[in-house]
Structures are given as structure tokens and as C-alpha cells.
Amino acid sequence: MRSIEFKTSVALELSGLDVTPKKLQDLVGREKPKGQHHMRYTPEDLRAARYHMAGVERAEAEANLFAAGKIPPVIVFRMTKGGVGKTSSAVNVASGLAMMGFRVLLIDADPQASASSLAMGTSDDQIVEHHIGHFLLKKTDTPDPELPAAIVPVYEGGFLDLLPSDITMSEADASLVTAVAAHERAHRFFVKNKDFLSSRYDAIVVDTAPGTTPVGLAFTYAAKEASKIAVVVEPVGDCIRALESLQSNLREIKSVTDAVVDMEIIINKYHPSLKHVRDNMGVLYTSYGKKLNDTIIPQFSGFARQMDPANKDSKPLVEADPSSVGAKAMFDVAKSMILSYGITHPGLSMAAQREAA
Ligand SMILES: Nc1ncnc2c1ncn2[C@@H]1O[C@H](COP(=O)(O)OP(=O)(O)OP(=O)(O)O)[C@@H](O)[C@H]1O
Ligand SMILES: [Mg+2]
Numbered sequence: 257m258r259s260i261e262f263k264t265s266v267a268l269e270l271s272g273l274d275v276t277p278k279k280l281q282d283l284v285g286r287e288k289p290k291g292q293h294h295m296r297y298t299p300e301d302l303r304a305a306r307y308h309m310a311g312v313e314r315a316e317a318e319a320n321l322f323a324a325g326k327i328p329p330v331i332v333f334r335m336t337k338g339g340v341g342k343t344s345s346a347v348n349v350a351s352g353l354a355m356m357g358f359r360v361l362l363i364d365a366d367p368q369a370s371a372s373s374l375a376m377g378t379s380d381d382q383i384v385e386h387h388i389g390h391f392l393l394k395k396t397d398t399p400d401p402e403l404p405a406a407i408v409p410v411y412e413g414g415f416l417d418l419l420p421s422d423i424t425m426s427e428a429d430a431s432l433v434t435a436v437a438a439h440e441r442a443h444r445f446f447v448k449n450k451d452f453l454s455s456r457y458d459a460i461v462v463d464t465a466p467g468t469t470p471v472g473l474a475f476t477y478a479a480k481e482a483s484k485i486a487v488v489v490e491p492v493g494d495c496i497r498a499l500e501s502l503q504s505n506l507r508e509i510k511s512v513t514d515a516v517v518d519m520e521i522i523i524n525k526y527h528p529s530l531k532h533v534r535d536n537m538g539v540l541y542t543s544y545g546k547k548l549n550d551t552i553i554p555q556f557s558g559f560a561r562q563m564d565p566a567n568k569d570s571k572p573l574v575e576a577d578p579s580s581v582g583a584k585a586m587f588d589v590a591k592s593m594i595l596s597y598g599i600t601h602p603g604l605s606m607a608a609q610r611e612a613a
Contacts, residue, residue, distance in 0.1 A: 317603020
């Protein structure tokens with residue numbers, strides 16, 4: 257488990273509050289520790305600041321939400337093509353939301369387990385108690401008693417937790433192929449565990465495997481709660497063709513199940529000096545204009561460094577280098593999702609959030 261801290265300029269950006277450094281420190285209600293040169297902020301500080309700003313009593317608000325027991329907003333990252341940046345986006349958005357003071361559960365639904373290693377900051381094999389595949393295969397409709405113990409804390413204070421994966425997750429895909437109502441399993445997992453999930457998390461982020469796997473399909477169906485999946489693309493020809501196949505995938509889900517799931521497209525690895533990239537950007541804007549997220553994530557070397565298997569101490573870019581252009585783009589994507597998925601703190605209205613963003 258890691259503790260995270262960041263400097264004032266980062267805290268101001270992450271708070272989403274239009275305040276001076278002095279005002280932020282007042283809202284946080286904490287003095288700079290003696291002997292420390294500059295104030296360092298934590299996710300807990302930013303959460304406290306938002307409650308103070310809204311004048312809402314936090315303990316009471318958090319207790320009320322538990323009674324409400326709704327599934328927290330679920331952001332499902334998907335793309336049929338591999339290597340486009342699903343994992344980089346999922347983990348950095350999850351980590352970014354956590355740094356902002358939202359309590360996030362990251363679910364690694366890919367047997368490659370790259371989100372697990374990126375979030376935990378190690379490429380060593382970890383012992384995985386139960387991965388999401390275990391839960392998707394269960395037929396019961398009661399809360400899963402083994403879920404709390406399967407969750408690994410990543411950031412202290414409950415801000416980022418992980419339901420990790422490992423290679424045995426691929427067996428779940430194989431078993432789901434012949435399972436009854438396999439496409440409903442992820443949704444059912446969320447529904448039956450909603451009391452636990454809503455008591456602990458403000459948002460859930462899911463990283464999926466490339467291709468069209470039963471587990472990926474189940475999470476796509478579960479995305480009907482938000483009416484969309486987050487689709488990461490590179491502005492290259494292959495990806496645009498893969499988008500068409502994903503689109504027909506979604507149409508098929510609708511015709512078979514009546515679940516309406518659209519896509520929100522996030523363009524990644526943008527590099528303005530390459531002509532084919534510029535040409536493909538034109539195609540994306542013409543064919544998918546309305547579905548594009550406003551933020552374009554640039555090609556940035558920091559993303560490659562964070563995934564380097566030789567780098568044992570790798571961390572999500574937003575955490576390692578929060579002032580970099582790559583991290584700023586990820587924070588912007590995360591902020592847009594706060595609004596479009598309705599991610600909030602218990603007891604704080606969306607209007608207050610919108611004001612803050
Ligand atoms: N914006 C970026 N700039 C530079 N490199 C990037 C960027 N985004 C991702 N990468 C790099 O591209 C590679 C693939 O990224 P990532 O693993 O996130 O993709 P993925 O879609 O999850 O892959 P898979 O389909 O295997 O799950 C990694 O080496 C990553 O560091
Ligand atoms: Mg991946």
C-alpha cells in the first residue's frame with residue numbers, strides 16, 4: 257500500500273476548486289507540518305476540501321449513501337484492437353480520480369494482468385486470492401462473502417483498491433463460453449454486491465482484454481448502467497476498422513438484449529507531425545465526431561516508461577509525474593468522466609461537482 261502526496265500546484269488542479277493556494281489550505285483545515293518546507297496534499301485533503309466548500313457534514317453524508325446502496329458509476333475501458341492504451345488509460349484515470357479524493361475500485365479483467373502490475377508498481381508475480389473471473393462464474397444471487405478479502409489496497413485511505421488478475425483468468429473466459437446468460441454475469445456481480453461496493457467506492461474502473469472475449473462482453477453489457485463504454489483508439493487505420501467492428505458488436509448486444517451501450521472514444525498516442533495520423537484524425541472527426549472525448553492524449557514517452565517490465569518501481573504516470581503533459585491529459589479525461597458518469601462524493605450534489613469542475 258502506498259501513501260501519496262503532491263505539491264500545491266497539483267493539488268489546486270486536482271481539487272477542481274477555483275480557489276487560491278491559501279484558500280485551499282483553509283478548506284483542507286490542516287497546517288503545514290513543522291519542519292516541512294512546502295505544504296504537501298493528499299487525496300484525503302482534497303476530499304475534505306470539497307466537503308468544506310459545499311458546507312456538508314461528511315460523516316453523516318457517507319453514512320446515508322450506504323443506506324441508498326446504488327451501484328457506483330462503472331467506467332469500462334474496451335477496444336478490440338490490442339496495444340492501443342486501454343490499460344494505460346484505465347489505470348491512470350483510476351489513479352487520477354483517487355488522487356482527486358474519490359474512492360476508486362480498479363477491476364483488472366484481463367488475464368495479461370497488466371493493470372494489476374501497473375497499479376501495484378511491481379512486475380513480480382503477486383498472489384491473487386480471487387480474480388473477477390471467479391466471481392463471474394458464481395451462480396448465486398447473494399453478496400459474495402469472499403469479495404472484501406480478494407481486494408488489494410493500493411493507496412492508503414481506501415482511495416485506490418484493486419481486484420487483481422492473473423493468467424488463470426483466461427479459464428473464466430473458457431468457462432463462460434458455454435455458461436448460461438454469460439453476458440449478464442458482470443452486471444449481476446455489481447447488483448448483488450452493491451451494498452458493499454457503494455459503501456466503499458465512488459467509482460469503479462474496469463480494464464478489459466483486447467479482442468471480444470466473454471468477460472469483455474459481460475462488462476460491455478454491464479456498461480448499460482452508464483449507457484457507454486470508454487473506447488481507446490490510436491489514430492491509425494487498423495484502429496478505425498476495429499471501431500467499426502466494435503460498433504457492430506454493440507448493435508448486436510442491443511438486438512439480443514435490448515441493452516443500449518454507446519461508445520465514448522478517447523484518442524491516444526496522438527502525434528501531430530505524422531501525416532497518416534493527421535489524415536486519420538480527419539476520419540475520426542467526420543465519422544465519430546459526437547462520440548469523441550474532448551481530450552486527446554498525446555504520444556508521450558512517460559507512458560512507455562511506466563509499463564517497462566525492467567522498471568520494478570514503476571507507477572502510473574499521473575502519480576509519478578503529475579505535472580507532465582501526459583498526466584495532464586489523463587486528469588482531463590478523468591475530470592470529463594466525473595461529469596459524464598456522475599461520479600461524486602456521498603451527499604455532494606452533481607451541481608456542486610459541476611461547479612467545481
Ligand atoms: N500516449 C502514449 N504515448 C506513448 N506510449 C503509450 C501511450 N499510451 C500507451 N503507450 C504504450 O503503448 C503500449 C500499450 O499500452 P497499453 O498496455 O496501455 O495498451 P492496451 O490497449 O492495454 O494493450 P493490450 O491490448 O495488450 O491490453 C505500452 O507500452 C504503453 O506504454
Ligand atoms: Mg491492456
